[in-house]
Amino acid sequence: MSLICPKCGKTSDKVAFIEAFCLECYPVNIKVPDKFEFEQCTRCGRARLKGEWTGHNERKIKELVLSRCRGDFESAEYDMATQTAVFTMKHGAKVERFIPLEMKKTICPQCSRISGGYYEAIIQLRGNRARMERYALMLISSLEKKTFIAKTEEKDEGLNLYVGNSKAVVALMGKLGVRALITKKLVGREQGKRLYRTTFMVRL
Numbered sequence: 001m002s003l004i005c006p007k008c009g010k011t012s013d014k015v016a017f018i019e020a021f022c023l024e025c026y027p028v029n030i031k032v033p034d035k036f037e038f039e040q041c042t043r044c045g046r047a048r049l050k051g052e053w054t055g056h057n058e059r060k061i062k063e064l065v066l067s068r069c070r071g072d073f074e075s076a077e078y079d080m081a082t083q084t085a086v087f088t089m090k091h092g093a094k095v096e097r098f099i100p101l102e103m104k105k106t107i108c109p110q111c112s113r114i115s116g117g118y119y120e121a122i123i124q125l126r127g128n129r130a131r132m133e134r135y136a137l138m139l140i141s142s143l144e145k146k147t148f149i150a151k152t153e154e155k156d157e158g159l160n161l162y163v164g165n166s167k168a169v170v171a172l173m174g175k176l177g178v179r180a181l182i183t184k185k186l187v188g189r190e191q192g193k194r195l196y197r198t199t200f201m202v203r204l
């Protein structure tokens with residue numbers, strides 16, 4: 001004897017059933033968010049997730065979307081391309097829910113500082129030009145993991161690197177064991193805070 005789905009009237013000889021309902025009509029208890037909103041920087045592509053600006057967003061977005069879903073499912077996947085979550089229920093059936101991603105285009109604070117010409121530190125490399133150039137490349141690749149390089153300048157007396165964050169420079173110099181001549185200059189105030197620019201002169 002075939003079953004008849006009380007919701008849509010399909011019969012169990014035509015479609016799969018779970019208990020008294022067809023697979024499609026089986027009442028599932030899943031709660032999903034209406035949408036997932038996040039900000040993305042149009043310059044660097046990083047996204048603001050849980051208050052932090054980060055790269056490699058796909059995995060994190062998937063995790064965050066799924067962390068906001070509740071219900072009697074065993075496991076869940078979220079597909080960014082189709083913006084669909086697929087839940088595998090205890091009885092093995094799969095249930096899909098559309099959770100649209102809403103991306104707000106913006107400029108992250110770091111990129112807005114770069115475009116504003118902001119920097120906190122100047123590294124002045126002095127000495128042999130070939131050594132300075134090699135050294136500058138090494139410094140830039142290390143510093144770019146922590147902050148940004150606003151610009152680099154070639155001068156008659158050497159190379160200058162303009163760096164977003166001076167703490168990052170102090171930390172790197174310490175790690176490399178570099179002796180630098182440090183001078184600090186007050187350059188202004190922002191919301192009552194003194195703004196300093198630090199110059200690190202390094203002889204190579």
Ligand SMILES: [Zn+2]
Pocket residue numbers: 005006007008009010021022023024025026
């Ligand atoms: Zn049905």
Ligand SMILES: [Zn+2]
Pocket residue numbers: 041042043044045046107108109110111112
């Ligand atoms: Zn950015």
